[in-house]
Each structure stands twice: as structure tokens, then as C-alpha cells.
Amino acid sequence: NKGNYEHYMQKEIHEQPESLTTTMRGRLIRGGSCKAKTVLLGGLKDHLKTIRRSRRIVFVGCGTSYNAALAARPILEELSGVPVTMEIASDLVDRQGPIYREDTAVFVSQSGETADTLLAFEYALENGALCVGITNTVGSAIARHTHCGVHINAGAEIGVASTKAYTSQIVVMAMLALAIGGDAISSQARREAIIDGLFDLPNRVREVLKLDHEMKDLAKLLMAEQSLLVFGRGYNYATALEGALKVKEVALMHSEGMLAGEMKHGPLALVDENLPIIVIATRDTCFRLQTAVIQQLHARKGRLIVMCSKGDAASVSPGESCRVIEVPQVEDCLQPVVNIVPLQLLAYHLTVLKGYNVDQPRNLAKSVTTQ
Ligand code: UD1
Ligand code: BG6
Secondary structure, X not given: OOOOOOOHHHHHHHOHHHHHHHHHOOOEEXXXXXXXXXXXXXXXXXXXXXXXXXXXXXXXXXXHHHHHHHHHHHHHHHHHOOOEEEEEHHHHHHHOOOOOOOEEEEEXXXXXXXXXXXXXXXXXXXXXXXXXEEEOOOOOHHHHHOOEEEEOOOOOOOOOOOOHHHHHHHHHHHHHHHHHHOOOHHHHHHHHHHHHHHHHHHHHHHHHHHHHHHHHHHHHHHOOOOEEEEEEOHHHHHHHHHHHHHHHHHHOOEEEEEEHHXXXXXXXXXOOOOXXXXXXXXXXXXXHHHHHHHHHHHHOOOEEEEEEEOOOHHHHOOOOOOEEXXXXXXXXXXXXHHHXXXXXXXXXHHHHHHOOOOOOOOOXXXXXXXX
């Protein structure tokens, strides 16, 4: 049921304040003034000790689910104290990459049925790793066969391009980081700030959704283009990959997400006055580096669109030709949840303007159950 919306993708983008609320329901505990703020993930509570003692946490997924894990990686590294590595499911299986008994392998999948992810899961299981699932689908293969896990509870997702599942996956993995991190005094203030940020997140997403018309205007400007680049780094490297993936999947437009730190090592050769480039430069420890990237792209006459935190438009914009997307600022590790929304809206409007099928893009399936 699409309700008042024209397409499922549109509905699913706009219902993110509600889906995020459901994802967190009953799992965040914010007591009175003397009661500690904590996280409770029922599906993991008996396994946290094992996860904390593991030698490594390996995230495994495909497409958007992989990108969600990549977005959560920095906060997992920071709070868990355990090394975190990333594997694209098919690549892990192709390489028969090393997986050990001392590893925790986390399988991220909206459908819980993706063949590549299931094969990687069977491989990790054979190698003796603790296998954790993060899925949206109760009763799916991943949910049933993993040792333990978390349902993201985002509600059914119909559009082939994943939107609300992505933001709920990131929130679950941020909660996972909090749960693994335990109650060390040294990180207490940080943990409490993240929990406050999680409580506030649905409202911030509601706020960023107001950019809908602005993103439609941007889509009009970009719809005739052949190609689009998206530069991000740190917490928002994943936002660049996921934003570009959305544009590729539904608008059928060539689009690449790139690590801004790699700009000088190749991508800079592509920059001219025609190729549109989105640079994500919201406030975090990478902000100064991103403003330098903007200057360098501007010096080469790059056609820039900058995403920045509210109030930063004047300080990030290198000139009048630069378009700016201002988004609400949230706790740094949660910023990817806010920042992806304008890019989801952009991909949606590009597709509708071009007259393509936004809910069922050509050649793609919601759940790829063959290799
Ligand atoms: C569970 C109930 C929820 C109830 C709540 C009350 C289910 C599906 N969830 O939620 O309805 O309101 O208790 O306390 O009945 N699991 C895996 N692999 C996965 C995902 C989950 O093994 O990929 C396992 C978990 O380890 C857990 C079970 O499935 O044993 C349910 O997981 P989840 O729904 O996340 O647990 P709760 O949030 O506690
Ligand atoms: C498919 C979908 O390729 O599988 C993507 O078209 C999705 O949108 C990917 O991200 C992974 O799916 P899942 O269900 O494992 O998260």
C-alpha cells in the first residue's frame, strides 16, 4: 500500500522518521538523572562476551547492506576496541579469504536471502566463526541460521533500491557498537551523546526530508548529465558510495562514490567544468580536509555541489557557481543517516523526471537468490 505516495521508493524515503523509531523501540534506555543510558539488544545479550573477546569483527554484505556496515565501521572500531574488517560477500567467497574460529562474522542483509551473502555465511560457519545476522526479515535464511542477531524492524521494504533499511541498518550497528563497548568510564560521555543523538535522530531526519523540493530542482539541473561523482571520507565515505549506488540503480546514470583522500591519486584527472561533483563536507574531524578538497576542485573549475552542516554554506562555498545542500548536524557517527536522505531524494527525482521505473529498475531484483 503506497498510501498518499506515487511510488514505494518515495514512501519508504519519507517514512524513515517512523522506521527509525521502530528500529530503536525498546532498545534504548534513558533513565532518570542518576540512571545510566544504555542499549539493550535482546538477540545479542548472551553473546556480547564472546564478541568482545573475538580477535576481529568481520562485516559481510552486498550492495546497500555492505555500505551500511561501512558507515558504521568507524564507531564500531572506536567503541569495541576490536579490529573491524569489511568483506563484500562474493569477494570473500571468491578468495576463500581467511576466517577463523576467533572471528565474529556479521552478515548484513535486508532480505536475509541474498545468495552471495548466504554462501559467505556457510563458509564462515564452516570455518568456526561466531555468525551474527543483521536482517529486516524475520524467518529469513540469515535470521534462522545465524548463531544470533538483530532484526532491524524497519518494516517491509518494497522498492528494489534500499532506502529505509539502509538507515535502520546503520542505527542497529551503532547500537551494536554501544552494546559491545560496555560501560567503560572513559567512553561514558561519548556513549551518552550517541544515545541522545539516537533519540533525536527521527526528528533530524524529518527536518532533512524538507529538502525534497530543493532536491527536485537539483535533479532538473542534473537530469541531462552522463555522469556524477560523489566524494566523501571518514564517517561519510559510505554516504558517497551509497548515494552514487542509488543514482546508478534507479536513475540509470553513471555515478561513482569516491574516497576524497584518493582524489589526487587518479579521479582529479576527470575534473572539468562539465562533470557534476557532490562533495560531502558536514562537520566532523574530516571537515578541514574536505574544505581543502573543495578548494582544489574549484581551482580546476570543477562543477561543485557541496553538502554541509546548517550554517556552514558561506564557509564551504568557494564561489557563486557552487550549489550548497545544508543538512542538520547530528553526532558525527550518526551523520551518515541524515546525509544519505538528500541523495535518496535526488536519485528518486532524477528517475521520475527521466520517466524510468523507480520501484523496479531494469535488470535488478529486490532479492538476488542466485549467484
Ligand atoms: C524479540 C522479539 C520481539 C519482542 C521482543 C521482546 C521476535 C522476532 N522478536 O525482539 O517481537 O517484542 O523480543 O523482548 O520474535 N536472530 C538471529 N539472527 C538474525 C536476527 C535475529 O539469530 O539475523 C535471533 C536473535 O538472536 C534473537 C531472535 O532472533 O534470538 C530475535 O531477534 P530480535 O527480534 O532482534 O530480538 P529482540 O529485539 O529481543
Ligand atoms: C540486491 C538489491 O542486489 O541486493 C540491492 O538490488 C541490495 O538493492 C542487495 O542492496 C543486497 O540485498 P540484501 O537483501 O542482502 O540487503
